[in-house]
Amino acid sequence: xxxxxxxxxxxxxxxxxxxxxxxxxxxxxxxxxxxxxxxxxxxxxxxxxxxxxxxxxxxxxxxxxxxxxxxxxxxxxxxxxxxxxxxxxxxxxxxxxxxxxxxxxxxxxxxxxxxxxxxxxxxxxxxxxxxxxxxxxxxxxxxxxxxxxxxxxxxxxxxxxxxxxxxxxxxxxxxxxxxxxxxxxxxxxxxxxxxxxxxxxxxxxxxxxxxxxxxxxxxxxxxxxxxxxxxxxxxxxxxxxxxxxxxxxxxxxxxxxxxxxxxxxxxxxxxxxxxxxxxxxxxxxxxxxxxxxxxxxxxxxxxxxxxxxxxxxxxxxxxxxxxxxxxxxxxxxxxxxxxxxx
Ligand code: TXA
Ligand code: MG
Numbered sequence: 001x002x003x004x005x006x007x008x009x010x011x012x013x014x015x016x017x018x019x020x021x022x023x024x025x026x027x028x029x030x031x032x033x034x035x036x037x038x039x040x041x042x043x044x045x046x047x048x049x050x051x052x053x054x055x056x057x058x059x060x061x062x063x064x065x066x067x068x069x070x071x072x073x074x075x076x077x078x079x080x081x082x083x084x085x086x087x088x089x090x091x092x093x094x095x096x097x098x099x100x101x102x103x104x105x106x107x108x109x110x111x112x113x114x115x116x117x118x119x120x121x122x123x124x125x126x127x128x129x130x131x132x133x134x135x136x137x138x139x140x141x142x143x144x145x146x147x148x149x150x151x152x153x154x155x156x157x158x159x160x161x162x163x164x165x166x167x168x169x170x171x172x173x174x175x176x177x178x179x180x181x182x183x184x185x186x187x188x189x190x191x192x193x194x195x196x197x198x199x200x201x202x203x204x205x206x207x208x209x210x211x212x213x214x215x216x217x218x219x220x221x222x223x224x225x226x227x228x229x230x231x232x233x234x235x236x237x238x239x240x241x242x243x244x245x246x247x248x249x250x251x252x253x254x255x256x257x258x259x260x261x262x263x264x265x266x267x268x269x270x271x272x273x274x275x276x277x278x279x280x281x282x283x284x285x286x287x288x289x290x291x292x293x294x295x296x297x298x299x300x301x302x303x304x305x306x307x308x309x310x311x312x313x314x315x316x317x318x319x320x321x322x323x324x325x326x327x328x329x330x331x332x333x334x335x336x337x338x339x340x341x342x
Contacts, residue, residue: 027170027184031145034185038063038150043070043180045159045173046146047187048138050111050195050213051166051303052173053082053156054181058092064125064155070180072162078128079155080113080136080196084147088135092153094119099223100201106222109139111192111213115200126155132202142187158195163341165247165303168193172307193300194330200230211330213299231333245334246341247306249275249314253332253339257281257320264318275309278320287312295328302331306338 028034034044041063044055054071056063058081068075081092086104089096093116100114118124118133127133138144147154158166159173159181167173170186197212199219206223207230208216219227254260257280267274268285276288278298289308291301298321309317321335322328 026182027174027186029142029186031142031185032149034142034146034183035149037183038146038152038154041066042182043067044146044154044183044185045167045170045177045181046140046143046154046156046185047170047190048082048111048140048143049109049190049192050138051168051190051193052159052170053080053138053143053154054159054173054177055082055154055156057150058122058126058153058155061123061125064123067155067157068125070177071157071160073157074162075125076128077157078130078132078134079126079157080134081122081126081153081155082136082138082143082147083153084144085137088137088153089114089116090119092119092122092133093117093135097201099206103199103219103222104137107214107218108137109144110137111139111196112136112219113196113198113210113212115198115202115209117202122153122155132200134198136196140187140190142185146185163246165245165306165338166195168300168303172303175307189300189304191300192296192327193302193304194327194334197330199227211333213327213330215326216329217326245303246338247310247317249306249309249317250342251306251317251319251335251338252342253319253321253335255320260318260320267316267318272315273313275305275312275314275317276319277305277309277317278322280318280320286318287314295322295326295331298322298331299327302334 056067096116113134113136160176168190192213195212197214198210200207205226207228260280264274264276264283264286274286289305291298321332
């Protein structure tokens with residue numbers, strides 16, 4: 001008789017448990033498996049260059065409803081529809097202006113979401129009943145392979161619970177959503193680290209609704225200087241709540257390293273557990289979390305550091321944002337919103 005290498009626990013005495021039972025795991029690196037799950041109406045968390053998304057078939061009201069339920073997201077907060085190529089503009093949009101094609105050609109795949117009129121192809125539930133739709137082609141090889149294989153649009157918000165910090169690794173998704181997701185496609189840490197830039201193209205001139213992975217300077221170069229900033233204005237995206245993107249710890253934003261160091265020392269002196277975020281010299285009695293160099297390094301590390309602060313049980317995060325140029329604009333915006341949540 002063959003030697004038994006694996007004894008399955010609970011197997012009848014003397015019975016060999018080989019081969020071992022397949023481990024039912026939702027974690028995979030196989031984009032085809034992710035695409036099959038989407039086709040079956042399931043929820044798939046997938047990597048993008050910005051943050052991980054929680055995706056469902058954009059043409060299925062039932063699948064889309066599961067996204068809102070899993071996230072605890074209000075039903076009137078629209079989702080971005082992701083596609084494998086710029087064909088999404090015709091398939092899910094309507095009357096997209098010429099500038100949409102210009103931007104798509106220059107920046108897709110990439111961290112830019114274009115807001116255009118909604119076409120009949122996308123389920124209204126995905127856009128929270130709005131007659132506009134946010135479209136994006138993400139720059140991640142596994143996401144693109146999954147989308148190409150699936151062949152339809154994938155409606156996806158960031159794969160965190162509503163109001164929390166966006167996930168930039170598969171482990172973050174597991175921590176936040178666990179069993180609420182059917183498949184997690186693991187594509188490693190997100191390279192950009194903050195969400196896509198959202199540009200509204202439904203009005204007479206483009207309006208920036210959310211700063212993100214494509215810097216405002218790059219947009220202005222492509223479409224001229226008439227990109228208005230509307231992040232805080234009346235045209236802002238629903239769901240761009242002031243109190244958003246927040247860790248459990250209270251967040252404070254300081255203008256420079258000296259002010260942050262003073263505040264951190266004062267918090268520590270009264271017994272608070274303090275995490276200092278940014279390029280700040282060590283403050284005794286506090287933990288310093290330093291991002292990689294430059295605004296892009298800060299963006300990439302931002303959400304990981306906020307989660308790290310929570311993991312270490314920080315009561316207060318004292319942060320110094322990078323200068324507000326390039327990706328620094330998005331980092332400063334997220335820190336300001338995180339601070340507003342406290
Ligand atoms: O980088 C990203 O954009 C990531 C990845 C997964 O693609 N997605 C993401 O989705 O950040 P979410 O749902 O967390 O944020 C999308 C924002 C929300 O504030 C939503 O209100 C806004 O985009 N949005 C989406 N469609 C919209 C629409 N039709 N009109 C106005 N705002 C819209
Ligand atoms: Mg989000």
